[in-house]
Amino acid sequence: VKILIADDEPMARHLLQNILENAGYDVIAVDNGRLAAEHLCRPDGPRLALLDWVMPALDGPGVCRYVRKHRKHVYVHMVLLTSRESKQDVVAGLASGADDYLIKPVDPGELKARLLTGLRILQLEDNLVEARENMRFKATHDPLTSLLNRGVIMDLLSRELVRTHREKGSITILLGDLDHFKKVNDSHGHVVGDEVLREVARRLLSSVRSYDLVGRYGGEEFLVVLNNCNASNAFARAEEIRYAVARHPVETARGQLWVTMSLGVLPAGNLGPLPLEDILHEVDVALYAAKESGRNCTKLAAPKCLV
Amino acid sequence: MAGKDVPSVQVILDIPELLARVENDRELLRELLEIFKQECPSLLRVLEEAVARQDMKSIEKTGHTLKGMFATLSASGAFSAASTLEHMGRHEEKAGLGEALIVLQSQVAALLGELDTCLG
Numbered sequence: 001v002k003i004l005i006a007d008d009e010p011m012a013r014h015l016l017q018n019i020l021e022n023a024g025y026d027v028i029a030v031d032n033g034r035l036a037a038e039h040l041c042r043p044d045g046p047r048l049a050l051l052d053w054v055m056p057a058l059d060g061p062g063v064c065r066y067v068r069k070h071r072k073h074v075y076v077h078m079v080l081l082t083s084r085e086s087k088q089d090v091v092a093g094l095a096s097g098a099d100d101y102l103i104k105p106v107d108p109g110e111l112k113a114r115l116l117t118g119l120r121i122l123q124l125e126d127n128l129v130e131a132r133e134n135m136r137f138k139a140t141h142d143p144l145t146s147l148l149n150r151g152v153i154m155d156l157l158s159r160e161l162v163r164t165h166r167e168k169g170s171i172t173i174l175l176g177d178l179d180h181f182k183k184v185n186d187s188h189g190h191v192v193g194d195e196v197l198r199e200v201a202r203r204l205l206s207s208v209r210s211y212d213l214v215g216r217y218g219g220e221e222f223l224v225v226l227n228n229c230n231a232s233n234a235f236a237r238a239e240e241i242r243y244a245v246a247r248h249p250v251e252t253a254r255g256q257l258w259v260t261m262s263l264g265v266l267p268a269g270n271l272g273p274l275p276l277e278d279i280l281h282e283v284d285v286a287l288y289a290a291k292e293s294g295r296n297c298t299k300l301a302a303p304k305c306l307v
Numbered sequence: 308m309a310g311k312d313v314p315s316v317q318v319i320l321d322i323p324e325l326l327a328r329v330e331n332d333r334e335l336l337r338e339l340l341e342i343f344k345q346e347c348p349s350l351l352r353v354l355e356e357a358v359a360r361q362d363m364k365s366i367e368k369t370g371h372t373l374k375g376m377f378a379t380l381s382a383s384g385a386f387s388a389a390s391t392l393e394h395m396g397r398h399e400e401k402a403g404l405g406e407a408l409i410v411l412q413s414q415v416a417a418l419l420g421e422l423d424t425c426l427g
Contacts (some may be wrong), residue, residue, distance in 0.1 A: 012340045039392045054371055079331070083375065105378045108330050142338050 001119065002046035005029045006063065006079065007282050010264040014102065016050060019108045020115075033058025037066040040076055048118055049078045050102075050111075053093065061096035068097035075125045077118035093158045106269050128260035142216040144194055145201035153215025153223050160213070160225055161268065168196065170230035170269035174223070174238050175283040176204075176245070177293040179260045181220040195252045198257055200245055207244035222261075231267035239300045246296065260296035262287060267300075319414075319421045320379035328381065340422050343376055350376075351415060354392065358408045366404070369398030373411075377418075385414040 003025045007013040012033070022166045028046060030036050034057035039045050049067075051060035058066065060080045067076050080093045080101040090101050099121070100114055140152045148156070157173065162265055164171040176201060178184075185193040197220065204214045213225040229237055242263050249256035264286030268279055286301035293299065329335045350373055357365035364419035370393030377386035395404060 009372055009379075011339050011344060011376050011379050014342055015335070015339060015379060018338075019330065021331075022330070083371075083378070104375060104380075105328060108328065307401070 001048060001102045003024045003048040003115070003245065004036055004039050004046040005050045006031070006033060006055060006060070007052040009052070012052070012081075014113075016106065018139045019111065023112055025115075032056045033060065034064045037063045037070075040067045040078075041070045045071070047074060047076050047122055047272060048115060049076060051078055051080055051090070051098070052104075053080055053082045061098065062169070064093070064097035071221065075122065076123060077122055079114060079118065084220065089121070102291050142201075145198055145216050146211060147201050147222070148215035150215060150217055150223075153213055153217070153225070154276065156213055156215075157223070157225050158281075159278070160227060161271075161276070164227075164269055165271075170228055170267065172209065172226040172229040172234040172237065173229075173268050173279065173283050174226065174263055175264045175265045175280070175287045176222045176241070177287055177291070178220040178226065179262055179291075181259075184257060186258070188252065192252045192254050192257070196250050200259065200261070202239065203244050207241045229267070230269055234265050234267040235298060235300055238263050240295070242298055260288075262290035262295045263298040264288070264290055264298050265298055319382060319384055319417050321383065321423070322425070324381040328379070333371065336425075339379070340425060342379060344419070347373070347376065347415065347419070348387070351412070354411070355408065357396075358392075358404050361401055361404065363396045363399050363401070365396070367393050370394075370396055382414075382418050385418050386410065390415045 001024075003019070003020055005013060005016045007029075008031045013031065017027050017166065019026050025048075028039055031038065033051070033055040035050060036049065036055075038120065040049055040063070049063075051063050053062075053171050055061040060082075064078050064080070067078065077100075078098050080098040081104050082088075082090065082093065082101055083104050093101055098120065102111060102114060110267060115151060117307045137297040140149060141147065142149045147153075151216065160171055178196070180296070181193065181196070184196055197216075200222070201214070201216070203287045204224060208214060208224060211227050213223075213227075215223045224236070224241065226237055242261050245256070246260045249258045265277065266283045271279065282301040290299040291298050325336065330340065332366060334388065350369055354366065354369045356362075370389050374386055374389040374393055377383075377389055388407065388425075391407050391413060392404075394400075395407060
Protein backbone atom coordinates (compact mmCIF):
# COMPACT_ATOMS: atom_id res chain seq x y z
CA VAL A 1 0.00 0.00 0.00
CA LYS A 2 1.36 3.39 -0.98
CA ILE A 3 1.45 6.08 1.70
CA LEU A 4 2.66 9.66 1.58
CA ILE A 5 4.50 11.26 4.50
CA ALA A 6 4.85 15.04 4.44
CA ASP A 7 6.97 16.60 7.18
CA ASP A 8 9.62 19.28 6.84
CA GLU A 9 11.43 18.08 9.97
CA PRO A 10 13.95 15.44 8.79
CA MET A 11 14.09 13.41 12.01
CA ALA A 12 10.34 12.93 12.25
CA ARG A 13 10.18 12.14 8.53
CA HIS A 14 12.94 9.53 8.81
CA LEU A 15 11.31 7.96 11.87
CA LEU A 16 7.86 7.72 10.25
CA GLN A 17 9.31 6.41 7.00
CA ASN A 18 11.20 3.62 8.80
CA ILE A 19 8.27 2.56 10.96
CA LEU A 20 5.94 2.39 7.97
CA GLU A 21 8.40 0.68 5.64
CA ASN A 22 8.98 -1.96 8.32
CA ALA A 23 5.20 -2.37 8.48
CA GLY A 24 5.13 -3.10 4.73
CA TYR A 25 4.02 0.26 3.35
CA ASP A 26 5.41 1.70 0.14
CA VAL A 27 6.44 5.14 1.42
CA ILE A 28 6.79 8.41 -0.46
CA ALA A 29 8.34 11.04 1.84
CA VAL A 30 8.34 14.76 1.02
CA ASP A 31 9.36 17.85 2.97
CA ASN A 32 6.67 20.36 2.01
CA GLY A 33 2.93 20.66 1.48
CA ARG A 34 3.06 21.66 -2.17
CA LEU A 35 4.86 18.44 -3.13
CA ALA A 36 2.46 16.44 -0.96
CA ALA A 37 -0.55 17.91 -2.79
CA GLU A 38 1.05 17.16 -6.16
CA HIS A 39 1.68 13.50 -5.27
CA LEU A 40 -1.79 13.01 -3.80
CA CYS A 41 -3.51 14.45 -6.88
CA ARG A 42 -1.73 12.19 -9.38
CA PRO A 43 -3.99 9.52 -10.91
CA ASP A 44 -1.86 6.75 -9.37
CA GLY A 45 -0.99 8.77 -6.28
CA PRO A 46 -1.15 7.37 -2.73
CA ARG A 47 -4.56 7.10 -1.07
CA LEU A 48 -3.16 7.28 2.46
CA ALA A 49 -1.34 10.34 3.75
CA LEU A 50 0.32 11.53 6.96
CA LEU A 51 0.56 15.31 6.86
CA ASP A 52 2.37 17.50 9.34
CA TRP A 53 0.32 20.52 10.30
CA VAL A 54 3.08 23.13 10.03
CA MET A 55 4.96 22.93 6.73
CA PRO A 56 6.47 25.34 4.24
CA ALA A 57 4.70 26.21 0.97
CA LEU A 58 1.38 24.68 2.04
CA ASP A 59 0.41 23.53 5.54
CA GLY A 60 -1.36 20.26 6.38
CA PRO A 61 -4.91 21.66 6.36
CA GLY A 62 -4.06 23.44 3.09
CA VAL A 63 -3.05 20.11 1.54
CA CYS A 64 -6.34 18.56 2.75
CA ARG A 65 -8.38 21.35 1.17
CA TYR A 66 -6.43 21.13 -2.09
CA VAL A 67 -6.78 17.33 -2.35
CA ARG A 68 -10.51 17.36 -1.52
CA LYS A 69 -11.03 19.96 -4.26
CA HIS A 70 -8.87 18.39 -6.96
CA ARG A 71 -8.96 14.59 -6.48
CA LYS A 72 -12.67 14.01 -6.53
CA HIS A 73 -13.13 10.55 -7.97
CA VAL A 74 -10.79 8.69 -5.66
CA TYR A 75 -10.92 9.04 -1.90
CA VAL A 76 -7.70 9.85 -0.06
CA HIS A 77 -7.52 9.13 3.67
CA MET A 78 -5.53 11.97 5.25
CA VAL A 79 -4.20 12.04 8.80
CA LEU A 80 -2.90 15.32 10.25
CA LEU A 81 0.04 15.30 12.63
CA THR A 82 -0.22 17.96 15.30
CA SER A 83 1.70 18.98 18.41
CA ARG A 84 0.07 18.90 21.83
CA GLU A 85 -0.54 22.64 22.07
CA SER A 86 -2.45 22.83 18.83
CA LYS A 87 -4.99 20.22 19.89
CA GLN A 88 -7.58 22.98 20.00
CA ASP A 89 -7.03 23.34 16.26
CA VAL A 90 -8.09 19.76 15.62
CA VAL A 91 -11.62 20.86 14.76
CA ALA A 92 -10.24 23.25 12.14
CA GLY A 93 -8.02 20.45 10.80
CA LEU A 94 -10.91 18.05 10.42
CA ALA A 95 -13.00 20.81 8.85
CA SER A 96 -10.29 21.24 6.20
CA GLY A 97 -10.95 17.69 5.01
CA ALA A 98 -8.65 15.58 7.20
CA ASP A 99 -10.05 12.22 8.30
CA ASP A 100 -8.06 11.84 11.49
CA TYR A 101 -5.25 13.35 13.52
CA LEU A 102 -2.34 12.11 15.59
CA ILE A 103 -0.44 13.90 18.31
CA LYS A 104 3.32 14.23 17.74
CA PRO A 105 5.59 12.53 18.61
CA VAL A 106 3.67 9.60 17.27
CA ASP A 107 3.45 6.28 19.07
CA PRO A 108 4.28 3.57 16.47
CA GLY A 109 1.55 1.20 17.65
CA GLU A 110 -1.15 3.87 17.56
CA LEU A 111 0.09 5.10 14.17
CA LYS A 112 -0.23 1.63 12.60
CA ALA A 113 -3.62 1.03 14.19
CA ARG A 114 -4.99 4.35 12.90
CA LEU A 115 -3.68 3.59 9.42
CA LEU A 116 -5.40 0.21 9.47
CA THR A 117 -8.62 2.08 10.24
CA GLY A 118 -7.90 4.26 7.23
CA LEU A 119 -7.33 1.20 5.06
CA ARG A 120 -10.65 -0.28 6.21
CA ILE A 121 -12.42 2.93 5.17
CA LEU A 122 -10.68 2.87 1.78
CA GLN A 123 -11.62 -0.79 1.31
CA LEU A 124 -15.23 0.06 2.14
CA GLU A 125 -15.13 2.86 -0.41
CA ASP A 126 -13.66 0.50 -3.04
CA ASN A 127 -16.43 -2.01 -2.35
CA LEU A 128 -19.10 0.67 -2.75
CA VAL A 129 -17.57 1.94 -5.99
CA GLU A 130 -17.35 -1.62 -7.33
CA ALA A 131 -21.00 -2.28 -6.41
CA ARG A 132 -22.06 0.97 -8.09
CA GLU A 133 -20.08 0.09 -11.23
CA ASN A 134 -21.62 -3.40 -11.31
CA MET A 135 -25.09 -1.87 -11.07
CA ARG A 136 -24.24 0.66 -13.76
CA PHE A 137 -23.00 -2.14 -16.02
CA LYS A 138 -26.10 -4.23 -15.42
CA ALA A 139 -28.32 -1.24 -16.19
CA THR A 140 -26.61 -0.54 -19.49
CA HIS A 141 -25.64 -3.98 -20.82
CA ASP A 142 -27.42 -7.05 -22.07
CA PRO A 143 -27.09 -9.76 -19.40
CA LEU A 144 -26.55 -12.61 -21.90
CA THR A 145 -23.99 -11.12 -24.26
CA SER A 146 -22.64 -8.22 -22.15
CA LEU A 147 -23.12 -5.97 -25.20
CA LEU A 148 -24.79 -2.58 -24.79
CA ASN A 149 -28.52 -3.07 -24.34
CA ARG A 150 -31.04 -1.74 -26.84
CA GLY A 151 -31.95 1.41 -24.89
CA VAL A 152 -28.34 2.43 -24.37
CA ILE A 153 -27.12 1.83 -27.92
CA MET A 154 -30.11 3.75 -29.32
CA ASP A 155 -29.34 6.62 -26.98
CA LEU A 156 -25.64 6.59 -27.89
CA LEU A 157 -26.47 6.36 -31.60
CA SER A 158 -28.70 9.45 -31.32
CA ARG A 159 -25.87 11.39 -29.72
CA GLU A 160 -23.32 10.18 -32.27
CA LEU A 161 -25.60 11.22 -35.13
CA VAL A 162 -25.95 14.73 -33.71
CA ARG A 163 -22.21 14.98 -33.10
CA THR A 164 -21.36 13.66 -36.57
CA HIS A 165 -23.77 16.17 -38.15
CA ARG A 166 -22.32 19.04 -36.10
CA GLU A 167 -18.72 18.12 -36.89
CA LYS A 168 -19.52 17.20 -40.51
CA GLY A 169 -17.98 13.79 -39.87
CA SER A 170 -18.91 10.32 -41.01
CA ILE A 171 -20.72 7.44 -39.35
CA THR A 172 -22.02 4.06 -40.55
CA ILE A 173 -24.84 2.04 -39.01
CA LEU A 174 -25.07 -1.74 -39.40
CA LEU A 175 -28.00 -3.91 -38.47
CA GLY A 176 -27.12 -7.61 -38.44
CA ASP A 177 -29.40 -10.60 -37.95
CA LEU A 178 -28.24 -14.18 -37.48
CA ASP A 179 -29.51 -16.43 -40.27
CA HIS A 180 -31.84 -19.30 -39.31
CA PHE A 181 -31.25 -18.75 -35.63
CA LYS A 182 -34.66 -20.18 -34.77
CA LYS A 183 -33.41 -23.52 -36.14
CA VAL A 184 -30.45 -23.42 -33.72
CA ASN A 185 -32.80 -23.00 -30.78
CA ASP A 186 -35.29 -25.56 -32.09
CA SER A 187 -32.69 -28.20 -32.96
CA HIS A 188 -30.16 -27.78 -30.16
CA GLY A 189 -32.02 -25.99 -27.38
CA HIS A 190 -31.84 -22.52 -25.89
CA VAL A 191 -28.66 -23.22 -23.94
CA VAL A 192 -26.81 -23.78 -27.21
CA GLY A 193 -28.63 -20.80 -28.74
CA ASP A 194 -27.31 -18.66 -25.89
CA GLU A 195 -23.79 -19.98 -26.47
CA VAL A 196 -24.05 -18.93 -30.11
CA LEU A 197 -25.30 -15.44 -29.20
CA ARG A 198 -22.47 -14.96 -26.72
CA GLU A 199 -19.84 -16.05 -29.25
CA VAL A 200 -21.29 -13.88 -32.02
CA ALA A 201 -21.25 -10.92 -29.61
CA ARG A 202 -17.59 -11.62 -28.87
CA ARG A 203 -16.76 -11.82 -32.59
CA LEU A 204 -18.57 -8.57 -33.29
CA LEU A 205 -16.75 -6.78 -30.51
CA SER A 206 -13.36 -8.06 -31.60
CA SER A 207 -13.96 -6.95 -35.18
CA VAL A 208 -14.62 -3.28 -34.40
CA ARG A 209 -12.44 -0.50 -32.99
CA SER A 210 -12.54 0.69 -29.38
CA TYR A 211 -14.55 3.80 -30.28
CA ASP A 212 -17.23 1.88 -32.24
CA LEU A 213 -20.41 0.68 -30.55
CA VAL A 214 -21.98 -2.78 -30.54
CA GLY A 215 -25.35 -3.50 -28.99
CA ARG A 216 -27.95 -6.26 -28.84
CA TYR A 217 -30.91 -4.81 -30.71
CA GLY A 218 -33.30 -7.73 -30.33
CA GLY A 219 -33.26 -11.54 -29.95
CA GLU A 220 -30.66 -12.33 -32.62
CA GLU A 221 -30.31 -8.81 -34.00
CA PHE A 222 -27.25 -6.67 -33.41
CA LEU A 223 -26.71 -2.97 -34.01
CA VAL A 224 -23.19 -1.77 -34.81
CA VAL A 225 -22.20 1.90 -35.02
CA LEU A 226 -18.94 2.60 -36.83
CA ASN A 227 -17.70 6.09 -36.03
CA ASN A 228 -15.58 7.90 -38.61
CA CYS A 229 -16.53 5.35 -41.25
CA ASN A 230 -17.60 7.00 -44.51
CA ALA A 231 -19.72 5.76 -47.42
CA SER A 232 -16.74 4.51 -49.44
CA ASN A 233 -15.61 2.21 -46.59
CA ALA A 234 -19.00 1.24 -45.19
CA PHE A 235 -19.73 -1.79 -47.36
CA ALA A 236 -16.21 -3.23 -47.03
CA ARG A 237 -16.26 -2.83 -43.22
CA ALA A 238 -19.66 -4.54 -43.05
CA GLU A 239 -18.35 -7.43 -45.12
CA GLU A 240 -15.34 -7.79 -42.83
CA ILE A 241 -17.68 -8.02 -39.85
CA ARG A 242 -19.97 -10.52 -41.61
CA TYR A 243 -16.90 -12.61 -42.46
CA ALA A 244 -15.65 -12.40 -38.84
CA VAL A 245 -18.95 -13.90 -37.66
CA ALA A 246 -19.07 -16.71 -40.25
CA ARG A 247 -15.37 -17.56 -40.68
CA HIS A 248 -15.16 -20.25 -37.98
CA PRO A 249 -17.75 -22.57 -36.50
CA VAL A 250 -19.01 -21.81 -33.01
CA GLU A 251 -17.92 -24.34 -30.38
CA THR A 252 -20.99 -25.36 -28.37
CA ALA A 253 -21.95 -28.08 -25.90
CA ARG A 254 -23.56 -29.87 -28.85
CA GLY A 255 -20.46 -29.58 -31.05
CA GLN A 256 -19.50 -27.10 -33.73
CA LEU A 257 -22.18 -24.97 -35.37
CA TRP A 258 -21.74 -22.81 -38.45
CA VAL A 259 -23.58 -19.49 -38.22
CA THR A 260 -23.96 -16.67 -40.73
CA MET A 261 -25.28 -13.15 -40.54
CA SER A 262 -27.21 -10.91 -42.92
CA LEU A 263 -26.46 -7.22 -42.73
CA GLY A 264 -28.09 -3.94 -43.69
CA VAL A 265 -25.70 -0.98 -43.94
CA LEU A 266 -26.34 2.73 -43.88
CA PRO A 267 -23.57 5.32 -44.21
CA ALA A 268 -25.33 8.11 -42.34
CA GLY A 269 -22.76 10.91 -42.21
CA ASN A 270 -24.51 13.35 -44.54
CA LEU A 271 -28.13 12.58 -43.84
CA GLY A 272 -28.85 15.57 -41.68
CA PRO A 273 -30.72 15.57 -38.38
CA LEU A 274 -33.32 12.95 -39.21
CA PRO A 275 -35.41 11.11 -36.62
CA LEU A 276 -33.66 7.99 -35.37
CA GLU A 277 -36.69 5.87 -36.22
CA ASP A 278 -36.45 6.89 -39.92
CA ILE A 279 -32.76 6.06 -40.04
CA LEU A 280 -33.21 2.68 -38.38
CA HIS A 281 -36.13 1.91 -40.68
CA GLU A 282 -33.85 2.35 -43.70
CA VAL A 283 -31.19 0.03 -42.25
CA ASP A 284 -33.92 -2.48 -41.48
CA VAL A 285 -35.12 -2.31 -45.09
CA ALA A 286 -31.55 -3.01 -46.27
CA LEU A 287 -31.33 -5.95 -43.85
CA TYR A 288 -34.60 -7.31 -45.20
CA ALA A 289 -33.18 -7.01 -48.71
CA ALA A 290 -30.15 -9.03 -47.61
CA LYS A 291 -32.44 -11.75 -46.26
CA GLU A 292 -34.43 -11.73 -49.50
CA SER A 293 -31.19 -12.11 -51.48
CA GLY A 294 -30.43 -15.47 -49.89
CA ARG A 295 -28.97 -14.42 -46.52
CA ASN A 296 -25.27 -14.36 -45.44
CA CYS A 297 -24.73 -11.15 -47.38
CA THR A 298 -24.63 -7.37 -46.96
CA LYS A 299 -26.97 -4.84 -48.57
CA LEU A 300 -26.45 -1.08 -48.64
CA ALA A 301 -29.39 1.13 -47.76
CA ALA A 302 -30.22 3.83 -50.29
CA PRO A 303 -29.72 7.08 -48.39
CA LYS A 304 -31.37 9.14 -51.11
CA CYS A 305 -34.74 7.92 -49.99
CA LEU A 306 -34.18 9.80 -46.74
CA VAL A 307 -33.34 13.16 -48.31
CA MET B 308 26.63 25.08 42.06
CA ALA B 309 26.84 24.14 38.40
CA GLY B 310 25.54 20.64 39.22
CA LYS B 311 22.28 22.11 40.41
CA ASP B 312 21.61 23.87 37.07
CA VAL B 313 22.34 20.89 34.84
CA PRO B 314 19.20 18.79 34.40
CA SER B 315 19.23 15.17 35.52
CA VAL B 316 19.86 12.42 32.94
CA GLN B 317 16.21 11.30 33.00
CA VAL B 318 15.03 14.78 32.05
CA ILE B 319 17.67 15.24 29.38
CA LEU B 320 16.80 12.11 27.44
CA ASP B 321 14.17 9.49 28.24
CA ILE B 322 15.91 6.46 26.75
CA PRO B 323 13.15 3.86 27.39
CA GLU B 324 10.54 6.14 25.80
CA LEU B 325 12.87 6.82 22.89
CA LEU B 326 13.50 3.10 22.34
CA ALA B 327 9.76 2.44 22.37
CA ARG B 328 9.32 5.15 19.74
CA VAL B 329 11.82 3.43 17.42
CA GLU B 330 10.39 -0.01 18.26
CA ASN B 331 13.72 -0.98 19.82
CA ASP B 332 15.48 -0.56 16.49
CA ARG B 333 18.89 0.64 17.69
CA GLU B 334 20.13 1.20 14.15
CA LEU B 335 17.20 3.53 13.50
CA LEU B 336 17.90 5.28 16.80
CA ARG B 337 21.50 5.82 15.76
CA GLU B 338 20.35 7.29 12.40
CA LEU B 339 17.93 9.65 14.16
CA LEU B 340 20.60 10.85 16.55
CA GLU B 341 22.97 11.46 13.64
CA ILE B 342 20.29 13.54 11.89
CA PHE B 343 19.72 15.47 15.09
CA LYS B 344 23.43 16.16 15.59
CA GLN B 345 23.63 17.38 12.03
CA GLU B 346 20.53 19.59 12.11
CA CYS B 347 20.50 20.97 15.64
CA PRO B 348 23.55 23.29 15.57
CA SER B 349 22.42 25.16 12.45
CA LEU B 350 18.87 25.51 13.78
CA LEU B 351 20.23 26.81 17.06
CA ARG B 352 22.32 29.37 15.15
CA VAL B 353 19.25 30.52 13.23
CA LEU B 354 17.41 30.88 16.54
CA GLU B 355 20.27 32.82 18.15
CA GLU B 356 20.35 35.23 15.20
CA ALA B 357 16.58 35.59 15.30
CA VAL B 358 16.70 36.42 19.03
CA ALA B 359 19.45 38.98 18.38
CA ARG B 360 17.30 40.62 15.68
CA GLN B 361 14.10 40.10 17.67
CA ASP B 362 12.67 38.46 14.54
CA MET B 363 9.60 37.00 16.23
CA LYS B 364 8.33 35.06 13.17
CA SER B 365 11.66 33.28 12.80
CA ILE B 366 11.80 32.61 16.57
CA GLU B 367 8.35 31.00 16.42
CA LYS B 368 9.18 28.92 13.35
CA THR B 369 12.62 27.72 14.46
CA GLY B 370 11.40 27.18 18.02
CA HIS B 371 8.61 25.00 16.61
CA THR B 372 11.00 22.90 14.52
CA LEU B 373 13.40 22.39 17.44
CA LYS B 374 10.49 21.58 19.74
CA GLY B 375 9.38 18.83 17.34
CA MET B 376 12.87 17.33 17.24
CA PHE B 377 13.19 17.36 21.03
CA ALA B 378 9.78 15.75 21.32
CA THR B 379 10.85 12.95 18.97
CA LEU B 380 13.94 12.43 21.13
CA SER B 381 11.92 12.47 24.37
CA ALA B 382 14.17 15.28 25.56
CA SER B 383 11.63 16.95 27.82
CA GLY B 384 13.86 19.70 29.22
CA ALA B 385 14.97 20.93 25.80
CA PHE B 386 11.39 20.49 24.56
CA SER B 387 10.07 22.87 27.26
CA ALA B 388 12.77 25.43 26.53
CA ALA B 389 12.09 25.39 22.75
CA SER B 390 8.36 25.48 23.43
CA THR B 391 8.79 28.63 25.55
CA LEU B 392 10.67 30.36 22.73
CA GLU B 393 8.08 29.32 20.15
CA HIS B 394 5.32 30.69 22.41
CA MET B 395 7.21 33.98 22.92
CA GLY B 396 7.69 34.28 19.15
CA ARG B 397 4.03 33.63 18.41
CA HIS B 398 2.83 36.13 21.00
CA GLU B 399 5.51 38.76 20.28
CA GLU B 400 6.82 38.59 23.85
CA LYS B 401 10.21 40.26 23.55
CA ALA B 402 10.96 40.56 27.29
CA GLY B 403 13.04 37.63 28.53
CA LEU B 404 14.00 36.29 25.09
CA GLY B 405 17.71 36.25 25.95
CA GLU B 406 17.14 34.33 29.18
CA ALA B 407 14.91 31.81 27.41
CA LEU B 408 17.61 31.27 24.81
CA ILE B 409 20.24 30.67 27.51
CA VAL B 410 18.01 28.01 29.08
CA LEU B 411 17.65 26.32 25.70
CA GLN B 412 21.38 26.50 24.99
CA SER B 413 22.19 24.82 28.30
CA GLN B 414 19.58 22.13 27.67
CA VAL B 415 20.97 21.47 24.20
CA ALA B 416 24.55 21.30 25.51
CA ALA B 417 23.47 18.75 28.11
CA LEU B 418 21.52 16.82 25.51
CA LEU B 419 24.39 16.72 23.00
CA GLY B 420 26.65 15.40 25.75
CA GLU B 421 24.14 12.72 26.59
CA LEU B 422 23.79 11.77 22.93
CA ASP B 423 27.55 11.32 22.61
CA THR B 424 27.33 8.81 25.43
CA CYS B 425 24.44 7.09 23.66
CA LEU B 426 26.26 6.92 20.33
CA GLY B 427 29.30 5.50 22.08
